[in-house]
Amino acid sequence: MATSVRGGGFVLPPAAAGRSFSSQSNLLSNRLLLLPKIGPVCAPRFCKLRSSSPFAVEPSATIIDGKAIAQQVRQEIAAEVSKMKESVGKVPGLAVILVGTRKDSETYVRSKKKACEEVGIDSYGVNLPEDTTQDEVLNFVKKFNDDPAVHGILVQLPLPKHISEEAIVGSVCIEKDVDGFHPMNIGALAMQGRTPLFVSCTPKGCIELLVRTGVVIKGKHAVVIGRSNIVGTPAALLLQKQNATVTVVHSKTPNPAEVTRNADIVIAAVGVPELVRGDWLKPGAVVIDVGINPVEDLSTKKGYRLVGDVCYKEACQVASKITPVPGGVGPMTIAMLLSNTLESAKRAYGLVDAAP
Numbered sequence: 001m002a003t004s005v006r007g008g009g010f011v012l013p014p015a016a017a018g019r020s021f022s023s024q025s026n027l028l029s030n031r032l033l034l035l036p037k038i039g040p041v042c043a044p045r046f047c048k049l050r051s052s053s054p055f056a057v058e059p060s061a062t063i064i065d066g067k068a069i070a071q072q073v074r075q076e077i078a079a080e081v082s083k084m085k086e087s088v089g090k091v092p093g094l095a096v097i098l099v100g101t102r103k104d105s106e107t108y109v110r111s112k113k114k115a116c117e118e119v120g121i122d123s124y125g126v127n128l129p130e131d132t133t134q135d136e137v138l139n140f141v142k143k144f145n146d147d148p149a150v151h152g153i154l155v156q157l158p159l160p161k162h163i164s165e166e167a168i169v170g171s172v173c174i175e176k177d178v179d180g181f182h183p184m185n186i187g188a189l190a191m192q193g194r195t196p197l198f199v200s201c202t203p204k205g206c207i208e209l210l211v212r213t214g215v216v217i218k219g220k221h222a223v224v225i226g227r228s229n230i231v232g233t234p235a236a237l238l239l240q241k242q243n244a245t246v247t248v249v250h251s252k253t254p255n256p257a258e259v260t261r262n263a264d265i266v267i268a269a270v271g272v273p274e275l276v277r278g279d280w281l282k283p284g285a286v287v288i289d290v291g292i293n294p295v296e297d298l299s300t301k302k303g304y305r306l307v308g309d310v311c312y313k314e315a316c317q318v319a320s321k322i323t324p325v326p327g328g329v330g331p332m333t334i335a336m337l338l339s340n341t342l343e344s345a346k347r348a349y350g351l352v353d354a355a356p
């Protein structure tokens, strides 16, 4: 049956019908990207065609291995953290505030704390009940704003309905805004000649994946699908800062496929399972898939599996490089959070290299 359903203003492909969707989020940091220390981490891969696909079978995209690249970044961070410990006797500290009991949020927060541990960053976790008041959350933010052992503060989003995300995000002092969500940091990202203190981790991770796999951004046409505050919008701004020509496609764009077909680089961050089909892509395009969408799959133990915003099977036949889901952008998001926290601590202890 070939019916389509609507999601987020986009028509979902039949394969994705009947799914709830959740978009992933995050931030970036300031100063430029860690330089690649070793060669690109890519494994060639051959994807099987779905029988209905109009694409030829042979050319196959290189997988951008986000898990391996994130691992590499974490090693670099761990080395810097131990240098910091030797030179000033301190390590970076990250405070993570979670309100409520969403399973996905609990999982993300656990991964963030575990990643901190692995690289030697101290983490301070606060888990608050669903009915916590906005003032109570504001008090925790204030406490961490004033705590010199804390260099980064992350309030896990989404927050319960009765709490204003705007109020909470705006209360984090910008020097500790490792999520890069504060309007001051987004504003600086949007301005020519300004460098934000922090860039949101997910968009920063997307750029880092491109840089570390040798993809040239300057002069390229990038299409960002989605315009959320946490991914799409900062990703588009960051790509412009890297001298790409950027188009943003969103739910009111009349011909998203046609626009996307012009892209050398596609960043899909819309939270609609497999929205981007093979025929949305120009042959040879580089595809960064930010979506992490659970779709029902009764053959798995959990009853669901994760798919991206891109139909991976089809895109593999057309793209030159592509990130998988999971194992693509997600692990980089966490690595960039660690990187932002390290950078913040370096600033606090006067260890920052000369301005770029």
Ligand SMILES: Nc1nc(=O)c2c([nH]1)NC[C@@H]1CN(c3ccc(C(=O)N[C@@H](CCC(=O)O)C(=O)O)cc3)C=[N+]21
Residues within 6 Å of the ligand: 023, 024, 025, 026, 027, 107, 108, 111, 154, 155, 156, 157, 158, 179, 201, 202, 292, 306, 325, 326, 327, 328, 329, 330, 331, 333, 334
């Ligand atoms: N204040 C705030 N900052 C955030 O950065 C933030 C947030 N709120 N709210 C939710 C989103 C989502 N997010 C992810 C982080 C890691 C993975 C990740 O590691 N994913 C793995 C595993 C996926 C899985 O198995 O569940 C992967 O893609 O391979 C995904 C998503 C951060 N977010």
Ligand SMILES: [Mg+2]
Residues within 6 Å of the ligand: 023, 024, 226, 227, 228, 231, 232, 269, 270, 271
């Ligand atoms: Mg989004």
